[in-house]
Amino acid sequence: MTALFLVALVAGALGGVIGTGSSLVLLPVLVVSYGPRVAVPVMAVAAVMANVGRVAAWWREIRWRPVLAYAGPGTPAAVAGAHTLMTISQSTVENVLGIFFLVVIPLRRLAAARNWRIRLWQMAVAGVIIGFLTGLVLSTGPLSVPVFTGWGLSGGAFLGSEAASALVLYAAKMGTFGELGALSPAVLVRGLVIGSALMVGPFLAKPLVRRIRPEAFGLLIDAVLATAAVGMFVATHAAA
Numbered sequence: 001m002t003a004l005f006l007v008a009l010v011a012g013a014l015g016g017v018i019g020t021g022s023s024l025v026l027l028p029v030l031v032v033s034y035g036p037r038v039a040v041p042v043m044a045v046a047a048v049m050a051n052v053g054r055v056a057a058w059w060r061e062i063r064w065r066p067v068l069a070y071a072g073p074g075t076p077a078a079v080a081g082a083h084t085l086m087t088i089s090q091s092t093v094e095n096v097l098g099i100f101f102l103v104v105i106p107l108r109r110l111a112a113a114r115n116w117r118i119r120l121w122q123m124a125v126a127g128v129i130i131g132f133l134t135g136l137v138l139s140t141g142p143l144s145v146p147v148f149t150g151w152g153l154s155g156g157a158f159l160g161s162e163a164a165s166a167l168v169l170y171a172a173k174m175g176t177f178g179e180l181g182a183l184s185p186a187v188l189v190r191g192l193v194i195g196s197a198l199m200v201g202p203f204l205a206k207p208l209v210r211r212i213r214p215e216a217f218g219l220l221i222d223a224v225l226a227t228a229a230v231g232m233f234v235a236t237h238a239a240a
Contacts, residue, residue, distance in 0.1 A: 004029065008046070008194040012201020015050060022050050022198050025227075034190075040085065040137075041182045044174040045191025046198055051167035053199035057206055058160030066151045067161050069123040070144075071168040074131030078169045081135025082176035101142055101229040105222050118150035127165070134169045135176065142225050149221065155212070159202070 007029055008022075015022035023043055030039035055062070110116075118126070126147045133140045148162045177183050212220070 004033070004190075005193060005197050008197035009200060012050060012053070012198035013204050015054070015198065015201055022201070023047060026194065038187060041174070041177045041187050042191045042194065044170055044177060045183070045188060046195035047170040048167060048174055049192070049195025050198035050201070051163045051170060054159055054163030054202045055167055057202035058156045058163065060160075061156040062160040062164050063151075063153060063157055064161075064164075065120065066123050066148065066153070067164045069120045070127035070147070071131075071165040072127065073124050074127030074134070074165070074169050075172045077128045077131030078135040078172045079176050081132040082173045083135070083180070084132075085136050086180060086182075095233065098229040098233045101225045104142070104146055105225050107146070109218075109222075116150060117152055118147060123147065123151065131169050134166075135173045145221050145224070163202075 004026075008026060011022040011025035014025060023046075026043065026046070030043060033039075034042060126144075130140055130143045130147070133143065144162055144166065148158050148165075151161075153161055174183070
């Protein structure tokens with residue numbers, strides 16, 4: 001558990017800079033350590049705590065219109081995804097998401113070059129799709145990155161808004177796991193320990209975020225998307 005705490009501390013700092021990536025660092029480790037059925041609810045508990053930390057760190061910069069448009073329809077979709085998780089194999093979904101993360105990199109750059117902007121109704125559609133996948137798989141954080149950057153957010157506004165949306169979705173996911181009996185005392189303890197480390201990250205990373213240029217921020221996002229793809233393939237192989 002000590003080693004996991006240290007890994008989570010590093011992951012929390014990464015997530016504090018980019019807004020996602022914490023679960024991608026932890027995902028292969030959790031799957032190998034506990035198996036996917038335990039890793040998913042542990043990560044759900046930890047993700048709630050991590051996003052509480054990000055929301056607290058960037059509260060004043062949150063943009064609530066895209067948050068509400070995204071998380072409103074995304075919450076029931078996350079509940080549906082969590083229910084579906086208990087009945088199907090994850091390997092196919094994880095592989096498809098890994099490929100998708102790689103495809104998003106050139107699409108994100110194309111959208112930025114042509115100055116494409118996501119509208120409010122498109123935020124709602126994205127919330128339904130990503131919300132369902134959030135309930136279904138270990139990590140979908142990188143999926144929300146192009147959505148919120150496509151709204152025109154960056155820096156603290158992006159980090160706070162994305163975290164507030166993710167907090168609502170993961171809370172719904174965790175609540176569903178509780179109803180299904182997947183949150184045993186051992187799972188809760190593991191999730192709380194890992195989550196406490198993740199909560200520290202945003203505050204450690206806050207001074208760095210204010211110094212990052214938009215171009216460097218974009219490169220970091222691309223790196224996270226590439227890491228997400230690798231993480232999905234590794235987790236699928238480990239769970240097989």
